Amino acid sequence: VTVYLVGAGPGDPGLITARGLELVRSCDALVYDRLVSTELISEAPPGAIRIGRDHLEQAAIDDLLLRLGRHRHRIVRLKGGDPFVFGRGGEEALALIDAGIPFEVVPGVSSISAVPASAGIPITHRGVSSQVTVVSGHAPGELDIDALAALQGTLIIFMGLHALAEIVEGLLAAGKPPETPAAVISRGSTPEAETVVAELAAISDAARTLPTPALVVVGEVVALSAALQQEALSLLGEPARVPA
Numbered sequence: 001v002t003v004y005l006v007g008a009g010p011g012d013p014g015l016i017t018a019r020g021l022e023l024v025r026s027c028d029a030l031v032y033d034r035l036v037s038t039e040l041i042s043e044a045p046p047g048a049i050r051i052g053r054d055h056l057e058q059a060a061i062d063d064l065l066l067r068l069g070r071h072r073h074r075i076v077r078l079k080g081g082d083p084f085v086f087g088r089g090g091e092e093a094l095a096l097i098d099a100g101i102p103f104e105v106v107p108g109v110s111s112i113s114a115v116p117a118s119a120g121i122p123i124t125h126r127g128v129s130s131q132v133t134v135v136s137g138h139a140p141g142e143l144d145i146d147a148l149a150a151l152q153g154t155l156i157i158f159m160g161l162h163a164l165a166e167i168v169e170g171l172l173a174a175g176k177p178p179e180t181p182a183a184v185i186s187r188g189s190t191p192e193a194e195t196v197v198a199e200l201a202a203i204s205d206a207a208r209t210l211p212t213p214a215l216v217v218v219g220e221v222v223a224l225s226a227a228l229q230q231e232a233l234s235l236l237g238e239p240a241r242v243p244a
């Protein structure tokens with residue numbers, strides 16, 4: 001028995017790794033997250049058990065993996081992006097170790113860089129940003145806003161849409177220039193993708209109606225998006241697809 005903790009990529013089903021897709025196509029059981037595309041779920045063999053983890057607490061997921069691990073040979077735990085980037089992959093790996101169940105981590109393309117890239121934003125750029133800070137906006141009270149406001153480079157906020165007004169207010173109060181370019185990218189790398197670009201002081205109003213999942217990018221690199229997205233559109237053509 002082996003449990004594979006597999007990254008599904010940021011949304012576009014073509015962005016799973018070759019190894020990840022091979023495992024999905026040969027699994028006995030697939031346990032997947034809400035952010036995983038239906039195209040990838042349908043790649044599992046017809047006889048495989050498929051379980052969506054919506055509404056399950058983390059302890060219930062850990063328990064489910066352990067129970068499946070006792071009866072099935074090849075279990076794929078498919079997670080959005082990369083399992084070890086705000087994905088609780090580490091918690092699941094520790095539970096598997098405790099239970100003595102072998103596992104393998106198959107990294108994925110994280111939304112950290114893939115979602116900004118899909119909107120024409122490179123998270124680093126020579127002469128513009130050589131430093132990236134990544135935070136979760138889930139519990140804004142836990143952020144060191146003064147330190148974040150003082151940092152140079154690019155700030156990336158996961159799970160930050162709900163608390164965006166509070167986070168922005170804190171950054172501005174701590175001295176971050178209000179005209180700093182900012183972007184919110186919703187459902188990046190999918191056909192429903194939407195990007196809003198505005199100055200930091202205006203970004204939470206501008207992004208108010210965007211649906212989740214959404215990634216927030218703050219920094220001068222955002223100003224490159226207009227030029228790069230134009231070019232990327234002409235280079236990319238059709239979005240990627242799962243290979244046959």
Ligand SMILES: C[S@@+](CC[C@H](N)C(=O)[O-])C[C@H]1O[C@@H](n2cnc3c(N)ncnc32)[C@H](O)[C@@H]1O
Nearest residue numbers: 081082085087110111158159187188213214215
């Ligand atoms: C629980 S975290 C999972 C991150 C994932 N493990 C990764 O490596 O990308 C979910 C957050 O990731 C970001 N996210 C994931 N997919 C996204 C997408 N397609 N577009 C925009 N943001 C996304 C959002 O900030 C969302 O709230």
